[in-house]
Amino acid sequence: MTAELTYQDVAEHNTKKDLYVVIHDVIYDCSKFVDEHPGGEEVLLDVAGQDATEAFEDVGHSDEARETLEAMKVATLKRKAGDPKPKAAVPGAVSPAANTEGAGVGVGLYAVVLIGGLLAFGAYQYLQQQQAAQSS
Numbered sequence: 001m002t003a004e005l006t007y008q009d010v011a012e013h014n015t016k017k018d019l020y021v022v023i024h025d026v027i028y029d030c031s032k033f034v035d036e037h038p039g040g041e042e043v044l045l046d047v048a049g050q051d052a053t054e055a056f057e058d059v060g061h062s063d064e065a066r067e068t069l070e071a072m073k074v075a076t077l078k079r080k081a082g083d084p085k086p087k088a089a090v091p092g093a094v095s096p097a098a099n100t101e102g103a104g105v106g107v108g109l110y111a112v113v114l115i116g117g118l119l120a121f122g123a124y125q126y127l128q129q130q131q132a133a134q135s136s
């Protein structure tokens, strides 16, 4: 199967009865699998018509799951300028239309990571000081 589809094509298949996902730049038709998914239909509906690479990999699916996936392959992804980057599955971006503003979301994510890191560092320093104060 050598068909190529774009993100826009995939985004149209975003319902339970007609559900495509992109994982590692390959497109899979999960329509028949939604009801059988051991992880529930909700998570698949969340990524319907979108890049599910991160969601799929985060769970650490088994080899068996990967074989199931392989059987559902329908096409490969044809990337166009402005499409989200590989693995750029953005948690919370439920609407397929969200991929038109990929750049903005990317910057936002960096900000979140940066602030999270600073907070963790601050907390660490604080705890160190507390400990130092206690032991003196």
Ligand code: HEM
Binding pocket: 021, 028, 030, 033, 037, 038, 039, 040, 043, 044, 047, 052, 055, 056, 059, 060, 061, 062, 063, 064, 065, 066, 068, 069
């Ligand atoms: C799209 C193709 C997918 C396939 C073929 C698939 C297949 C499977 C299979 C076979 C299992 C059973 C455990 C295992 O063998 O690893 C499983 C479990 C699970 N899947 Fe998926 N999955 C897919 C996508 C996703 C996505 C996008 C998520 C999003 C978070 C997800 C979340 C989970 C979770 C949380 C479990 C664990 C359920 C439990 O242990 O109770 N799956 N999946």
